[in-house]
Amino acid sequence: MREVYLDHAATTPPYPEVLKALQESYATIYGNASSLHATGQKARRALEKAREDIAKLIDAEPEEVYITSGGTESDNIALFGTEALYPGQPMITSLIEHEAVLESAKALESKGHPVRFLPVDTNGVVDLNALKAYLEEKPFLVSVMAANNEIGTVQPVKEIAKLAHERGALVHTDAVQAVGKIPINVRELGVDMLSASAHKFYGPKGIGFFYLRKGVKVLPIVQGGGHERGLRSGTENVPGAIAMALALKISTRLFTRTHYRYERWTAQILSKCGEIGGFRLNGHPQQRVPGLLSLSFKRINGEALMELLDMNGVAVSTASACQSHSAKRGYSHVIQSLGIDEEYANGTIRVSLGVENVQEEVDFFCEILKKCVLQLRGYRNGQ
Amino acid sequence: MIYLDHYRTTPVSEAVVSKMAPFFRDDFFLPEPFTKRGTKAEEIIEQANRTLLDTFHLKTGEVMYTSGGTAANNIVISGVLRDVEPSQAHAVCAVIDHPSIVHTYEYYRKKGVSVTFLKVDDDGWIDPEELRWSIQPKTLLVSFTHVNHTIGVIQPLEQLLPIIKERNPNTRIHIDAAVSLNAMDLDLTKLPIDFLTFSGHKIYGPKGIGAVVFRNNGLLKPTLFGSVTTSPFTPGAENIPGIVGLAEALRLAAEKRATYRLKTRRLQERAINLIESDIPDVVLNGPKPTSFGNLDAIPTQRAVDNINFSFRYVEGESIMLFLDFEDIVVATGSACASSDLKVNYVLSAIGRDHEMAHGSLRITPGWDNDEEQIDRFVDRLKPIVSRLRAQSTLR
Amino acid sequence: MVNKYSPLLTDHFMNPRNIGRLTDYTFKVESDHLKDGDQIVFYVDLENGRVKDISYKIQGCPRVIAASSFTSELVKGKTISEVLEIKEDAIAERLGITDPSFVCIRLPLATLQRKLKEYVSG
């Protein structure tokens, strides 16, 4: 049976070039980057080169880029690294953040920081009027994601940063679903902190980066040998950093090509959904990450649709890839926040296209999708 | 190149690289319940868990994967201490433990947790009596490093750990085995260890991955927050290639341990004998290795793959750089070579004065070395030391 | 934890038996505990204290679909008291989902048994 992978928002396979770079550096660069001798220096240079490359691609200074173990750690640094400096002050985030920010924010709440959650409109865009109101409470931090992982809506981070800075708050953006997928320029966005994860843009797992604007103070959340200028202890994952920089470079180069293809395929998929009937596309119609589609089908259980697609050789996800565990029922916090009709909300799947997908796979998916939706509706209607 | 700095990091063995290979592009999926790809990913992690538990002789237990040894030690210590009322908590570690332990306890000490930093004797050993009396009713956690990362001293776990549980059965024990596992077997059915931490890149596995093996998570509270699939302590996407690499590296380390011990022990003996006979005014830091005569004996005093000497009248960074010119890689405890200009705290703790600590070299052989390389290393080292001594103010 | 569907569960999910609405039935029963628009409706035809025929319509997760299908096969032809004696865990075990947090796997049988008890007691 055919296997079509349409779950790139969960994780992506590294580009072949990236894999090659990774494996080569496993073999050649085994010095520890913090060490003074030539082997260590070779590793150090490679690490700094990777840092420079990443910095260039997001318009940051190399010393503003810190290598971490991934998006979750970066998000945790942003919240827990700043909170101790502003005891008792509130923070603002949104209702549709990824768990890495949401769960951290809840933990901050228990440490005495009131947390305000910004609501979103039906398209998943955060409410700027609510932001303005909450900013009156003198929050120390505003953390709003650059692009949502379930519905793909791109947030007005630039406006958010401007409003927050006027009130003296720090601004963090979880850009895990944005970096490598849409152009990201930290200067233009005006954020103080940004999180990214390599495995979302065809880099390896277990590595990510954290942008920290020069002059912004953050305390380390991991104690140890003082690597990454004291912010992030632990032996530097040099091969991972090299591979991540290369992956980001390639992803950026491919923007035009992938965006064109994703648009065409999106139109094709939506037209098939129209044929099936009883569906809605979630998220903002224009301000969205290309290739990420959140589709809700009326009177269908999303998990059943995902499983049935899987059994027919197509991999998509329902809600967020990491979350659909055990007895947890219902649909995700993101879909809930959109305030859409329950009949639809329950039947939501996420389809995320990737660079290695081809036309035949999209054609195949469209046919299978129709078959599966109709099959499940048949169960419901007793046919 | 003669690479003698395996305690810092090791190359990834080819067997490990090829074991990891399919998980980058072919089976790159993340674990997820019920879907084919997701359950396969879960099974891969389960297999790795099994390998880890088997290696430590555990039938049941839990494993969590971290971004490395530092993160593993932080997850354990912070996991126990972060949410407790500081005045009601006490913890113990040794002054010579790895920075990821010492600095983390230092952080909690500042937050009001009382922490005992156990002193060590001139060879680096913890005093069992001091350990005994350090354990209090409110002692939540004791951490120490099994094999020390600087001087290779092996703490006698069989002797020390029962003392802790005897004094307070509720105290959890955390052992950092980062540089132990190439040479040492740890049988967790015989040792009352609650948390064991280590990392991939010290055992010929990849960087960016480490693990905590534990019987049950009991006291631990999560310290990182995010989406959880496999362990609430390590949220976020699972680094499956890394996990596979770590498990394979550990399996190979266990499989080849006897050979490794024989090999590095010969190299250690040769290096120590040559340096002591050819270079005057040197002092071995850390305990003497157990009798050289019996190569089959399991070492109990000093790890077989660690050599650490102080060279009187000279400074370590200079020696290290001259060796580097000859493509020989070692490490030094000199403050000049450290990023914070502090002299090596392990050497200070075993009573070396600043001058001796500055003039120290750590030589850690591994799989890729042979006798001929050790001879060449000492051969090059000799003129470097005498030359630097000739120009020293202290001669 | 490895969560993997057994071949039996997969088969019942992909090809559920007895889907539909009986034209003649003694009673119909709707499940509670399902939310978000999901639902099961069983149609049961009793004859001489025996389940002569059974069918259902369903919207729900794969587990509840498979469990409904499996349960319908299991009870068909059994007497009411035989049906009431079936252990909830028996179905869970047969379908390979033993984690007690999966309420959905037990729900179809529980729903039927609840209604049958009501029916018997009048």
Place this chain on the structure above:
Amino acid sequence: MAVIRYSEKVLEHFRNPKNIGLIENADGQSTVGSPACGDQVSMFLKVEEDRIADIKFLSYGCASNIATGSIITEMAKGKTLAEAKAITWKDAVDELGGLPPVKIHCSVLAIDGLRAAIQDYEEKTTGVKSERKVDEMAILDELKKVIYPKNGINIVDTNMIRYLSFEEGTIYIEVSLEETDVFKQNVLEEIYEHLEALPGVDKVEIKVVEY
């Protein structure tokens, strides 16, 4: 984490230091620094007609310590004493093609050694102990020899000295350093080492402030 990288010229002077050794019956000599801090330099001078006819040094220290000793002796050789005294550590660092910030203190030490050796010569020949009066300016000058390893600039110009007083043999200073600064201990030790050596100073009290 500082990136420590040496220029080719530093490595060359480290590998093949000029003027290494000791001059018997030197006209002026000095030893500065201490092995406890990891660096010590001894300087030896031969002076003819107010000019440095020969100069040699010994070093217990790291690569940059040896390289700066080498370059400074090269620069001083043949110069008049006045010219030699005017050489600054910045000149030496420039001549070496730069030093990592964390290593600047090595060149300061070598310049100190050179000046101390010249002073030793001048005291021997004139018989006058040229003791500069210790006042707040002199203390500041001494503090300018303490380099903040993070940026390679001295702690005075880095604006880390927030308060300074000198009363009855006690120097009291406030230094701005963050609790988490990795170089905190190092900076404090260097301040003690420099100030305690000043004549007429019995006690140095340092208060670390975080502003």
